[in-house]
Amino acid sequence: MRVNALDLCGSRETSVFTKAPGGEHVLIKPLIDPVRNFLTSRGWVAATAQTVLANVLIMGINVGTGMITAHVLGPSGRGEQAAIQLWPQLLAYVLTLGLPSALLYNLKRYQDRAPQLFSAALLLGALMGLFATLIGILLIPYWLTEYSPQVVRYAQWVMLVTPAALLGLLFATVLQAREEFALFNAARYLQPLLILLTLALLAVTHRLTPFSAALSYLLAGSPVFLWLFVRLWRLYRPRWYNLRSASKNLLSYGLRSYGMDLLATMTSQTDRVLLVGLFNPTLMGLYVVAMNLARLTTGVFYSAVVSTLFPKTTGLPVDQVAILTGRVARVTTVAVFPIAIGLAFFGPWILGFFYGREFVDAVTVFRLLILEGALAGTALVLAQAFMAVGKPGIATIDQMIGFGLSLPLLLLLVPRHGLAGAGIALLISTTSRLIFVIASFPYILKVRPPRLWPTRTDFETIIELVFRAKGGGSE
Numbered sequence: 001m002r003v004n005a006l007d008l009c010g011s012r013e014t015s016v017f018t019k020a021p022g023g024e025h026v027l028i029k030p031l032i033d034p035v036r037n038f039l040t041s042r043g044w045v046a047a048t049a050q051t052v053l054a055n056v057l058i059m060g061i062n063v064g065t066g067m068i069t070a071h072v073l074g075p076s077g078r079g080e081q082a083a084i085q086l087w088p089q090l091l092a093y094v095l096t097l098g099l100p101s102a103l104l105y106n107l108k109r110y111q112d113r114a115p116q117l118f119s120a121a122l123l124l125g126a127l128m129g130l131f132a133t134l135i136g137i138l139l140i141p142y143w144l145t146e147y148s149p150q151v152v153r154y155a156q157w158v159m160l161v162t163p164a165a166l167l168g169l170l171f172a173t174v175l176q177a178r179e180e181f182a183l184f185n186a187a188r189y190l191q192p193l194l195i196l197l198t199l200a201l202l203a204v205t206h207r208l209t210p211f212s213a214a215l216s217y218l219l220a221g222s223p224v225f226l227w228l229f230v231r232l233w234r235l236y237r238p239r240w241y242n243l244r245s246a247s248k249n250l251l252s253y254g255l256r257s258y259g260m261d262l263l264a265t266m267t268s269q270t271d272r273v274l275l276v277g278l279f280n281p282t283l284m285g286l287y288v289v290a291m292n293l294a295r296l297t298t299g300v301f302y303s304a305v306v307s308t309l310f311p312k313t314t315g316l317p318v319d320q321v322a323i324l325t326g327r328v329a330r331v332t333t334v335a336v337f338p339i340a341i342g343l344a345f346f347g348p349w350i351l352g353f354f355y356g357r358e359f360v361d362a363v364t365v366f367r368l369l370i371l372e373g374a375l376a377g378t379a380l381v382l383a384q385a386f387m388a389v390g391k392p393g394i395a396t397i398d399q400m401i402g403f404g405l406s407l408p409l410l411l412l413l414v415p416r417h418g419l420a421g422a423g424i425a426l427l428i429s430t431t432s433r434l435i436f437v438i439a440s441f442p443y444i445l446k447v448r449p450p451r452l453w454p455t456r457t458d459f460e461t462i463i464e465l466v467f468r469a470k471g472g473g474s475e
Contacts (some may be wrong), residue, residue, distance in 0.1 A: 021226065047359045054185035059296045061192040063354060065217075068199045070289055071354040072208045079284030083147050083276050084155045087140060090273065091132035092165040093265040098254030099125055100173040100394065101261065106249050107177035116246035119238035124247065125170050129163025136162065143277050154211045160219050162224055171228040187228060191221035257392035266403045268406035271422055274410050287419055289355055290362040294343075294369035302332060302377030318389050318445055325385040327448025333378050335455050340374045361419075368423025379434040380448065386440070394444055400436045405429035 069078055102122045107114055136159035144152045175184040198216040202208040266273075271291070276284055316324070343350065344367040351359045351366065379398065386394040406429040413421030441449040 004241065054189050055191050058192050061189065061196050062292070062296055064226075065192065065199055066289065066292055066352050068196075068203050068208070068287075069213050070359060072203050073210060073213065073285075074356075074360055075283075075285035076281040077210050077285070078288060079279070079281030079286075080147065080151050080210035081213045082255075082272070082284055082288045083144055083151055083281070083352045084158060084210060085217050086269075086272055086276060087136045087155055088132075088159055088162040088218060089165050090265065090269050091136050092129060092162050092169065093269075094262060095128045095132045095135075096166065096169065096254075096258065096260030096261050097124065097128060097251065098256070098261050098392075099128075100169055101257040101387065102250045102252075102254030103170060104173050104177045105253050107174065110249070113246060113249075115236045115239060116243060117250065118232065118236040119240060120243045120246040120250055121170050122167070122238060123240070123243065124250065125166050126163055127167040130283065132166070133159045135161045136398045143273075145277065151210070154214070154467060156220060158214060158218055164222075165218075168221075168225050168228070171225070171232060174232055177227075187224050190224050192218040194223065238446055253392075257387070262399075266399075270403060270406050271410060271426060274407070275414065275422060286359060286362040287365060287422060289351070289359050290366040290419075291369055293350070293354075294366055294373050299302050302336070302380060318386065319447060321385050321388050322441060322445055322447040322450065325382060325388075329378055329381040330452060330454040332373070332381060333452055336374050336377065341358075344370050365419040365423040368420065368427055371430055372423065372427040375427075375434050378431045378452065379430065379437050382434075382437045382441075385445065386437075389445065391444060394437075394440050398433050398440075401436050402433040405432055 031287050069081060073081060084473065099121055103117065106117050110117065137156050140155045140159070141152050144155060172184060175187070195216050198220045199208065199213060202216065272288070275287055279287065282355075345361045347366050347370075348360050351363055383395040383398055388393065406425055409425035409428055410422060413425045415421075417424065438449045438452075441447055
């Protein structure tokens with residue numbers, strides 16, 4: 001069954017030209033309207049395009065922040081910064097209990113119970129954030145054995161922002177559930193913009209240190225967090241009674257999807273968690289720069305697609321979910337892989353130009369991570385089909401495979417091959433994940449596995465969706 005473009009975009013067909021009162025064709029309006037429609041529409045393609053544009057902007061900003069910290073701090077200082085700021089977000093994501101996915105799923109299905117669901121999510125998120133803070137303060141000294149006591153102490157202090165990190169994740173989820181993608185993307189790019197401005201100010205005043213840089217990343221987004229907190233509080237008017245049913249709904253779905261959230265976090269962060277204990281600050285600085293640049297370049301399209309694909313496909317029939325997910329995965333992959341190849345070829349020049357000659361030593365691992373990121377993005381897009389039809393366990397198993405392979409491979413290959421060993425380990429585990437998720441379509445969803453090479457029909461459908469994506473409400 002072919003997915004109807006109008007059903008997905010919630011749009012109407014209009015004339016390309018509009019007549020002015022005098023009867024003349026207005027030529028400017030057709031040029032302006034598509035841009036305005038993309039900026040305001042809640043249609044799926046428009047929302048994805050908005051998110052891609054936001055990701056490109058965020059990528060540019062993050063390259064700027066990376067350049068500032070790399071040039072001022074050098075590989076060793078950059079490694080110390082990574083060791084300090086790693087833990088709050090890591091532990092917040094580890095202890096979500098699956099609340100982000102559960103909140104999105106339940107807000108879409110039970111819109112009449114939104115205030116209770118939001119209240120329960122706030123309470124559960126705050127409690128888990130405090131628990132994560134305590135765990136980090138206790139465990140960090142036992143892990144950062146390659147770093148000075150001062151770095152360890154700084155890493156413990158910044159754990160205090162963990163509850164805000166977890167609640168911020170929930171706020172972003174609420175915006176996705178409400179299909180307010182323009183606001184969602186604004187919040188996403190305002191935070192790195194504030195970080196960039198803060199780092200630039202510290203660099204100009206010669207006060208940029210590993211600790212002040214870490215604080216900039218963790219605290220500069222506070223105005224955005226407070227703005228979202230006040231706005232959502234006014235919308236949902238939290239109430240702190242009769243929350244048992246709402247909490248049960250959240251935890252029922254959340255604990256089933258928690259495995260995916262936990263394993264996704266561990267799969268994406270296992271390398272940093274292990275390597276921060278194996279590498280000295282200089283090697284850690286080289287790896288972090290290579291990983292961040294690889295993730296920025298391959299993640300622009302994939303993260304945009306995932307953030308809109310899950311909420312837009314939830315509730316559709318299984319066959320339509322499979323068709324749409326496969327088509328989006330194919331077109332996105334074709335868009336990403338040429339970029340990845342170009343970046344891998346020009347890797348030494350890119351690292352030297354943006355971060356300095358001392359970071360060129362990271363070129364081999366950078367190339368491996370570029371390919372790994374492209375494959376990981378494809379696997380993540382395909383996994384959204386199982387999330388949308390209420391089978392998060394398959395996505396959880398997929399992440400489990402990645403984590404189960406990456407952990408021993410990192411321990412085996414890193415001592416022997418250093419930076420390159422880390423890239424090879426992640427590439428092997430990600431390839432295995434992609435094979436598993438493709439094979440799960442016929443066995444779990446009872447549909448044909450999606451192809452990864454696009455056809456003419458795929459491009460025609462995407463073009464049709466783009467040109468039909470006028471303004472409109474939610475689907």
